[in-house]
Amino acid sequence: MARPRSFDPDDVLEIARQVFWQKGFQATSLDEITAASGVAKPSLYAAFGDKNALFLKVLDRYHDGILGWAERTLAQPVPAREAIRRWLTGFIPYCSGEKGQRGCLSINSATDGSLDQADLRKSIERYNRRLEELLRARLRADRAQFRKGFDPDVTAHTIMVVHAGLLALAHQRPDSKQVKAVIDQVMGLLA
Amino acid sequence: MARPRSFDPDDVLEIARQVFWQKGFQATSLDEITAASGVAKPSLYAAFGDKNALFLKVLDRYHDGILGWAERTLAQPVPAREAIRRWLTGFIPYCSGEKGQRGCLSINSATDGSLDQADLRKSIERYNRRLEELLRARLRADRAQFRKGFDPDVTAHTIMVVHAGLLALAHQRPDSKQVKAVIDQVMGLLA
DNA sequence: CACGTTCTGTACTTAGTAGTACATAACAAA
């Protein structure tokens, strides 16, 4: 009953993610997203709202993707220690070499002082909380497999810190061997 | 023989640091620095060059400050383990609560995709390299105090990762107790 | 006191970008 959309919003969010991830929120102009996606500005505004709203949608999508993968990985029928090792190891390609350069979209956004929009903060906090909950739940479930006095809550947070640190330092393109060595050493805390 | 400067460049760098740290490089306009410092733009340009050059000077100053403090702390006549514990603990006020909100200027800059200026990258890399060298040297020097098979190089890097992670997550204003718990747990790797 | 030099402040230019007005195109239904 009206003219249909000529683009798939999900495709555009995917393209926008790449551009935002590469250049950062501030430095990315809507014209660049228009150029990359082929969708003109008025259509972007009609579909996603203003630049902040668009970025929020991109970030939420990004978070959902990582959370989904974390859920799947941590649900594997292996000891908690092994599941977490696999989860951390899975980040190595994103923490090292060429691909690591861009770091993590969520952390990049969290450390961007200009983004003190309440919505964005909330999205990031929610993401971190849920990620940590996944880790904590897994560690608690397999509590018996660890030494006496093992604290799953603190350990979950420590893993979050290591995870964030690896992705923060990823911008220097460290060698994947070095990242792996750090993960191996930190796994020593899970015993 | 000519009109003298009416401001102390060091004071201005200090003020600029505060503004840049709070709002980020991109989101800070020179007008804001002018307003905060009372120094007009032409004077800023004459004294420091353009916005990038000013920020580079601010960042170098920031790096020097932290490196100086790290050198002093790590040179204390205590076991390496204790020196590093003190060093990490010293960051707690900057990793938690209200003050933690702004995070670390260096990490904030490193994760800002728009700052792919070669100069800035170099400054940050140099800073991280020197910091890690300080840790590595200290761990190597007291190598005998650790267990057999202890690897000072990997451990130094792991500490860098934890340090970066704490400062990356600082934007969420975690409780200082939580930060301390993570540090305590990570210190378990130094044995 | 006059002079040359360097700094300062106002006001401007210029460029880039977020957001939008409006005419038009594409569809579904009648």
Add this chain to the structure above:
DNA sequence: TTTGTTATGTACTACTAAGTACAGAACGTG
């Protein structure tokens, strides 16, 4: 085919912010 509705694309506005021209102020020196 006509009509109502929603999307599209061009072209525009409004604004912000980096960088600068220029006139005048503040010094040391002769």
